[in-house]
Amino acid sequence: MNNEKFSTFELTKLAHARSGDKGDTANVGLIALRDEFYPVLVREVTAEKVKEHFGAIVKGEVERFELPNLGALNFLLHESLGGGGTLSLMTDAQGKTFSTALLRMKIKLSENEARDLGLA
Amino acid sequence: MKQKIRVAGGQGFWGDLLSAPIDQVRGGQIDYLMLDYLAEVTMSIMQKQRARNPEAGFARDFVSLMKEILPDCVEKDIKVLSNAGGVNVEGCAEAVKQVANELGLSGKVKIGVVTGDDVLPRLQEFLDSGIEINSMDTGEPLADILDKVQSANVYLGAEPLVEALGKGAxxxxxxxxxxTGLTLAPLMHEFGWSFENWDQVATGTIAGHIIECGAQCSGGNCQFEWQSIPEMENVGFPIIEAYPDGEFVVTKHDNTGGRINIPSIKEQLLYEMGDPHEYITPDVVADFTTIRLKDDGENRVRVYGIKGKPKTDFYKVSIAYSAGWKSVGTLVYSYPDAFEKAKAADRILRARLEKLGLKFDTILTEFVGWSSTHGHLAGEPPKDIPEIQLRVGVRGQSRDDVERFTKEIAPLILTGPPAVTGFAGGRPKVEEIMAYFPALIPKNLIETKVEIIEA
Incomplete structure (x- = not known):
């Protein structure tokens, strides 16, 4: 049975995002572009996968919160801003571009699902 | 009771568009103008300014702005709420009073002066009386950094502002x-809402969260279809149109640029969000998972359904302390082999710093134009990349060592890889680091004071 074909999609096709800082923690709000994409984000963009995606950029844990009312997920990326605030030497000490760094992440969807979602 | 009030956001941070609050006052009808001037580090900068000059220590931009718009505000009965007082609230109020008098508005302007947030002189007293004050981030006790503290202020909520409005300010x-309190207070005051009705307090708080970053909810920094957001050069700052039943609409003046729609509001709602179930302010614990949004026409989004929970017994106190020195230097390398040249220069620089025996807590190298924002996610740069900016930063406890670092950048021009430029600004500057120590402090220790002075 399992001869289903899969395709890869960058999150830019399914979501938009905004990020900011709280001390040494970056937050990324990931918002589904359409209501029907939200369950896909919940299933595919887990805290573990986000931690893996960012790799060495995030030294601490990744926490995830669900906001079904907004079709959005909020991620907290702990210890990712070089000390945060005025301590940080990073160009992006406020984590403003972490939004687009998350949108680079790729997810795999079956061709059937992608077609149903209007992505293929 | 009014059936509708309009609260306009005029300033998302100290340094935001100077024309925005003027446009908010003149571009259409508003009842209130809220202006946020303080970032976490601003207080320590102001504290230093005041140490040099006892009359300084507040946002002078606010006084210049009042010179421009006070006559409009008096004529149209627009009330202004701001945290421009910084560490010298009385001085700021006095400067506004002087402006009112100079403009011939004597007898027409009541100024509300809200104090009690500054706890710098009381920190030792708190510790002596056995109150535990520990960093919310690291758990470190205040005693460890007490001798390096530059400023300490509790975040005050909307209650003293409502009191000031009640006294006619x-x-x-x-x-x-x-x-958030700057937007919440007018709603509490006008609609007679109770500070015990958590849903109402949460509603006004979330209205405040939406407009507190100015145009960041009306098209600025908006990823959703950013290319088609019209006329950003004339961007309209946001306005909360609030109703007594607990719903509000986010909108902006007609004939302005930018865009307010559900995606732009969602992006701002998630900005700097922690646990969405527990958005804690001095006034309430708001639940962002209860927010409902509805399209209400062009550049109008209706917000409703918001739930809140009782406020906590603590104020957040923001303590700034001196935590060493830092400096950042840059150089630009061109094709061919731009990336290789920048990496070689970084290697040479680091070896020289080490040979000099300089001590730093951190050295950070970034390659601007390739990976300074997305790091390794950007992959390897193309061989023919046209140019790269090498950006090296150091941080440490010794000012002399950081100072010496700044003198090692320019020599790379004649003693490192070729085709390098971008040093016209001279040596990088050394900055003192004001680190931020957030903690909680029992509310019953803090007394706020509201005074009315008349111009």
Whole structure:
């Protein structure tokens, strides 16, 4: 049975995002572009996968919160801003571009699902 | 009771568009103008300014702005709420009073002065009486950094602002007032809402969260279809149109640029969000998972359904302390082999710093134009990349060592890889680091004071 074909999609096709800082923690709000994409984000963009995606950029844990009312997920990326605030030497000490760094992440969807979602 | 009030956001941070609050006052009808001037580090900068000059220590931009718009505000009965007072609230209020007198508005302007946020002189007393004050981030006790503290202010909520409005204040200045309280207070005051009705307090708080970053909810920094957002050069700052039943609409003046729609509001709602179930302010614990949004026409989004929970017994106190020195230097390398040249220069620089025996807590190298924002996610740069900016930063406890670092950048021009430029600004500057120590402090220790002075 399992001869289903899969395709890869960058999150830019399914979501938009905004990020900011709280001390040494970056937050990324990931918002589904359409209501029907939200369950896909919940299933595919887990805290573990986000931690893996960012790799060495995030030294601490990744926490995830669900906001079904907004079709959005909020991620907290702990210890990712070089000390945060005025301590940080990073160009992006406020984590403003972490939004687009998350949108680079790729997810795999079956061709059937992608077609149903209007992505293929 | 009014059936509708309009609260306009005029300033998302100290340094935001100077024309925005003027446009908010003149571009259409509003009842209130809220202006946020304080970032976490601002208080320590102001504290230093005041140490040099006892009359300084507040946002002078606010006083210049009042010179421009006070006559409009008086004529149209627009009330202004701001935290421009910084660490010298009385001085700020006095400067506004002087402006009112100079403009011939004597007898027409009541200024509300909200104080009690500054706890710098009381920290030792708190520790002596056995109150535990520990960093919310690291758990470190305050005693460890007490001798390096530069400023300490609790975040005050909307209650003293409502008191000032009740006493007829037209212009309110305070110090470390929460951004959200500046929007919540007019709603509480006009609609007679109770500070015990958590859903109402949460509603006004979330309205405040939406407009506290100015145009960041009306098209600025908006990823959703950013290419088609019209006329950003004439961007309209946001306005909360609030109703007594607990719903509000986010909108902007007609004939302005930018865009307010559900995606732009969602992006701002998630900005700097922690646990969405528990958005804690001095006034309430708001639940962002209860927010409902509805399209209400062009550049109008209706917000409703918001739930809140009782406020906590603590104020957040923001303590700034001196934590060493830092400096950042840059050089630009061109094709061919731009990336290789920048990496070689970084290697040479680091070896020289080590040979000099300089001590730093951190050295950070970034390659601007390739990976300074997305790091390794950017992959390897193409061989023919046209140029790269090498950006090296150091941080440490010794000012001399950081100072010496700044003198090692320019020599790379004649003693490192070729085709390098971008040093016209001279040696990089050394900056003192003001680190931020957030903690909680029992509310019953803090007394806020509201005074009315008349111009």
């Amino acid at each position: 037209q212009i309110i200045v305070g110090g470390r007032l929460t951004d």
